[in-house]
Amino acid sequence: MKSKIKRVIVLSFVMAAMLFITSCKKPSSSTTGWNYNDKKNGGFEMKPYLEQETGPGLVLVEGGSFVMGRVEQDITYDWDNIPRRVSVPSFYMDETEVRNQDWLEYLHWISRIMGNDYPEIYKKALPDTLVWRDPLAFNEQYVEYYFRHPSYREYPVVGVSWIQATEYCAWRSDRVNEMILVREGLKDWDPIDNSVQFFTTDRYTYSDYGDPSTGSNPVYNTGIPNLNDPSGAKPKRKVKMEDGIMLPKYRLPTEAEWEYAAYGLMGNTVDENIINRKLYPWNGHIIRSDNKKSLGEIVANAKRGRGDLMGVAGNLNDAGFITTPVFSYWPNDYGLYNMAGNVNEWVADVYRPLSFEDVTEYNPYRGNVFKNNNIDPVTNLVMFNDTSGQKNTWLGTPGTMVFDDLSGNQNRRNYRYADNINYGDGDVNSSINYDRLDSITMKNIAINSENNFMYDYGKTSMINNQARVFKGGSWKDLVYWTVPGTRRFLDENQSTNDIGFRCAMIRVGSPIGNN
DSSP states (O other): OHHHHHHHHHHHHHHHHHHHHHHHSOOBOTTTOOBTTOGGGTOOOOOOOOOOOOOTTEEEEOOEEEEESOOSOOTTOOOOOOOEEEEEOOEEEESSOOBHHHHHHHHHHHHHHHTTTOHHHHHHHSOOGGGGOBTTBOOHHHHHHTTTSGGGTTSBOOSOOHHHHHHHHHHHHHHHHHHHHHHTTSOOOOOOOSSSSOOOHHHHHHSSTTOTTTOSOGGGOOOOOOBOOTTSSOSSBOOOGGGTOSOOOOBOOOHHHHHHHHHTGGGGEETTEESSOOSSSSSSSSSBOOSGGGTTOBOSOOBOBTTBSSEETTEESSOOSSOOOTTOSOOOTTSOSOSSSSSEEEEEEEOOTTHHHHSOSBSOOSOOBOEEEOBOTTTOOBOBOOOSSSOOOOSSOTTSBOEEEOOOOTTOSSOSOSBOTTTTTTSGGGSTTTTTSOHHHHHHHHHOTTOOSSOOBTTTBOOSTTEEEEESOOTTSBGGGGSTTOOEEEETTOOOTTEEOOOEEEOOSOSSOOO
């Protein structure tokens, strides 16, 4: 027995020594045999990497297949959510809706960085608090207090348009990546509060921002990159995508992602069989809990009936006269709160009643406008929005990248035009005039997304390329609208007191995690 133990001990030492020797050896290519990270043979880099970091506020939503669309009666007879099986890749989504506190932080940053040079940017980012007004209701207290009073800091932000929500996602991406670089010792906090030197992910990636080896653009040279370059060409370099340090961008979820995440079907599956087709984000076909500990309690903030928004004093059913704090009630099986009720939520998609018939079966989405980086043909440098104040052509924040629409791609097989919002539902080819126009006119019309031949906007329809989908039901909606399969739309520049949003992020690599 003792000799056997000795052999095991000796074998363990041998294995440990082998692992140590192996770990000391430089990794090499399995195709060429050349060492990685070795300046003697060119210095091609391969940094150690495990998997994508989970960004602040996000939870992983494991993707899969599900039936998207109607599970409740189509009481409006719109027939705009016909059931269809689709697959959604894994992605990340905010645990809760974006709060008033989050938006106040956003406004503070804009005021600090942009306030002196671009006060109009701060004004553009303000939520519309007047959405609370109603000609026949006393809501002035919400106009004055809902957004800024600390009592409401944990409540979802409302009065935010689709455009504003999208710009917030872009800002959040930059702040999170800046935080990561500082945390890893790759950048200092920028002590200068102005509209010229602030950090953006695109500017850091595509310009000389933070690259001391160039010196050609000292205005952006506020970073302190300290990654070694094994090629020996530069003593230090910036973080690259190949390093896997910075995160992908925050964005609005697609309609398919939002609906899939709302159901949380991973809690209802056994060996790929969905044992209980959900009507809501929770189990059962009513809005009350069937759990023994919380039997009969309301599980979402919605209107129970006409004039009944929160119940009777002493036994309030959902305790939400208007919105409620974002961590109210119980999360679904993905750990997401308020995927039904509280506030409706913006999603990325452009609204079309026949989207479910048209979109692809994998990662479906309508709203693609493909863009390329805007490269100056003279200097060959990436162009950014103007920060001098001499021009006023930028749409977003100064210092953000400028993208060009692709003019035409006649030789491509996967797409022909940059703007595909109208594709198959609103473009010339899908209208009754498809055979009445010459090819040149059709091409010009297809490039211009404002032309919509199937929907007579403002006369017979309110559908155009600015109509964006929102989902989820709200504090003032009947329970019918809390079903994830229902969908409505609103112009991307408008806002209401019952629409908020949450952010999402792609999952790169393994859909289930490498660990």
